[in-house]
Amino acid sequence: MIFRTPLARARGLGSAKSGTHHWWLQRLTAVALVPLSLWLVASLIVLASADHGTVIAWLSSPVAAVLMSALIVAVFYHGQLGLQVVLEDYVHAQWLKLTGIVLMKLVALLLAAVCLFAVLRIAFGN
Amino acid sequence: MEKRERPLSPHLQIYRPQLTSVLSITHRASGLALLVGTLVLVYWLVAAASGAEAYASAQALLGSWPGRIVLIGFSFALFYHLCNGIRHLFWDVGLGFELKTAYASGHAVIAASVSMTVLAWALAYYMGGGS
Numbered sequence: 001m002i003f004r005t006p007l008a009r010a011r012g013l014g015s016a017k018s019g020t021h022h023w024w025l026q027r028l029t030a031v032a033l034v035p036l037s038l039w040l041v042a043s044l045i046v047l048a049s050a051d052h053g054t055v056i057a058w059l060s061s062p063v064a065a066v067l068m069s070a071l072i073v074a075v076f077y078h079g080q081l082g083l084q085v086v087l088e089d090y091v092h093a094q095w096l097k098l099t100g101i102v103l104m105k106l107v108a109l110l111l112a113a114v115c116l117f118a119v120l121r122i123a124f125g126n
Numbered sequence: 127m128e129k130r131e132r133p134l135s136p137h138l139q140i141y142r143p144q145l146t147s148v149l150s151i152t153h154r155a156s157g158l159a160l161l162v163g164t165l166v167l168v169y170w171l172v173a174a175a176s177g178a179e180a181y182a183s184a185q186a187l188l189g190s191w192p193g194r195i196v197l198i199g200f201s202f203a204l205f206y207h208l209c210n211g212i213r214h215l216f217w218d219v220g221l222g223f224e225l226k227t228a229y230a231s232g233h234a235v236i237a238a239s240v241s242m243t244v245l246a247w248a249l250a251y252y253m254g255g256g257s
Contacts, residue, residue, distance in 0.1 A: 027215065027218060030211050030214075030215065031215065033208075033211075034208065034211075034212065037204060037208055038208075041201070041204065041246055044250075045246055045249045045250045045253060046253060048250040048253065048254045049189075049253075049254035051178075051182075052174070052177070052178040052181040052182065053178070055174050055181065056174065059174065068171075072167075075164055075167075076164070079157075079160070079161050079164060082154075082157045082161075083158070083161060086154065086157075086158065111164070111165075111168050114168055114171075114172060115167065115168055115171050115172075117175075118168075118171040118172050118174065118175035119171060119175075121175045122174060122175050
């Protein structure tokens with residue numbers, strides 16, 4: 001016998017207690033990435049044929065270092081959420097799906113850490 | 127028991143592609159392409175952090191013709207995913223679901239992403255003095 005109303009169950013966020021968390025963070029990172037990716041494209045256009053010193057000077061500035069760090073976090077978070085859904089949709093063997101999602105998330109975390117370290121190393125001058 | 131003919135969801139192979147469905151799967155495909163593109167971003171940042179020599183070889187690789195073709199592909203994937211993502215955000219707040227609007231916004235996404243790609247590369251070439 002279910003005593004709770006459908007609305008109460010929806011508010012209870014389901015058995016995993018996550019509810020719309022995945023959906024919401026996908027949108028939140030998407031909104032963040034609209035200005036951030038346009039900023040990256042604009043910067044890369046300007047820096048397209050710049051030498052190493054110019055790029056280092058640019059990425060050492062607080063604004064560029066902070067925006068690049070924010071972009072890295074948002075890109076990898078958004079990307080791993082998206083790839084998770086792709087794996088959930090197309091990989092049907094349960095063990096492979098779970099292993100794939102876990103590995104993919106760990107790789108995303110590692111790559112984000114590598115990028116952030118590179119930015120910080122440039123920003124704080126090696 | 128008598129087998130009942132229930133409606134099945136159409137198989138992709140026999141379902142005529144429509145603008146809306148093609149743009150939908152292209153959104154996913156461009157998202158996957160951009161994940162490969164983030165590897166280029168990782169490579170570029172690590173090269174920049176490693177020093178002038180590593181950065182110069184990264185620039186040489188990315189600036190080569192195959193490198194440029196790949197970058198043009200990534201930039202189109204980015205602009206497409208960006209524009210169509212904004213279209214998705216409008217849908218998320220309940221706007222633009224009318225068939226006419228969905229087609230109009232779909233055409234707008236194609237036009238915007240193609241022209242943004244052309245504009246970005248034209249600007250890059252212009253600012254880089256054609257190199």
